[in-house]
Amino acid sequence: MNDQTRSILHEVMEQQTVSVAKAGIICSLNARTSIIASANPRESKYNPRLSVVDNIQLPPTLLSRFDLIYLVLDKPDPRTDRKLAKHLVSLYYLERAQDVERVSIELLTDYISYAKKTCNPLITDEAAEKLVEGYVQMRRVGPSMVQAGRRTISATLRQLESLIRLSEALAKMELSQQVLEKHVNEATRLMRLAIQEAATDPTTGQIDMDLINTGRSARARQTFNQLYEVVKGLLDGFPSHSFRGDALFDKLIEQSAMQVSHHEVEEVLQRLQEDQIITVAGT
Structure with missing residues (x-):
């Protein structure tokens, strides 16, 4: 989902209106409607070790506005597998039973x-x-x-x-x-x-x-705060007050018992930069 589509959905779900711009004219139309959405997980497979936000890569500000969120996972179960198989096979019967009353x-x-x-x-x-x-x-x-x-x-x-x-x-x-x-x-x-x-x-x-x-659990926030303080303390160990990201990561692995990834360290460095504690130069 691109950013433009997300912004439109935000407006519809928050204000129940949709803005249309055409030929230099901008108007706001009522959009009082219910929204039913479905999404496939990234890499076409749901990862149970990740949260829903990480699996479908939808912003928490948008995902949290749905009243009900259900996961449809393909878990092996003899009862449901048999029921689904019977339903699919029944679609190919030459003579289908018409004893079930259907609503048009x-x-x-x-x-x-x-x-x-x-x-x-x-x-x-x-x-x-x-x-x-x-x-x-x-x-x-x-x-x-x-x-x-x-x-x-x-x-x-x-x-x-x-x-x-x-x-x-x-x-x-x-x-x-x-x-x-x-x-x-x-x-x-x-x-x-x-x-x-x-x-x-x-x-x-x-x-x-x-x-x-928010896209992050209470435990993840606690782990992030602990890593933030550890990295902040390691900064004094660089005499020149400058360091490379790989050197910081290696030092973190050596002196800390925390199991972290490069991505988590990058998030901490980004927060330190936002707090004006460090300045990141280059890429």
Whole structure:
């Protein structure tokens, strides 16, 4: 996805408008619509050791605006493999069974259009209490997994807003004028499943919403800060106050027990340059 497409999606998902510039005229049009997106992992294979952000290379500021994020992974499972195989084979039968009643595209389109026009469900008192309870329970997951002074964030107010939208959508599906407890329960179930799949830190197995919101988990931030201080301390070991990146990396490997990569060291050097501690010359 190029930068222009990303900026357009940012505007649509944040402000529900899209700007069009043509023949020197710039206008802003309403874009109140739902967005369903799919993405393939880089190198055409999902790496379980990396986060969702690193696998699909989508900015966290854009990825975090989706209400539900599901991973569709090809995991060997006899039950699902058999079910999928039977479905594919059935497509090539000479005589296909017609005992299943199917809904036409036209009918489904009319139903959705009618629901959007006629249904404006209101949240009942019981449903409101369920929304608050569901959000608080998701928030409790973070503090319950505190380890080594780290505190992960398992849910934010953005997830609460998503719960409200999902509950209202489930009510509209039933042409209901009220959001009931059953709608909130189903929305909470969908949200928990999405968070468990997309917001799990591959290095710790813990749920951390920062993976989606910022692209970096709490543990990764802690490791980066430790590496930052180590590299900052090594700078005094260069008498000439100048050094090459490879020399710094070799010295870091010799004097530190941390297992780091060249990419991580480059990120630290970039931060040191932003903090005006060092000046990078050349490439």
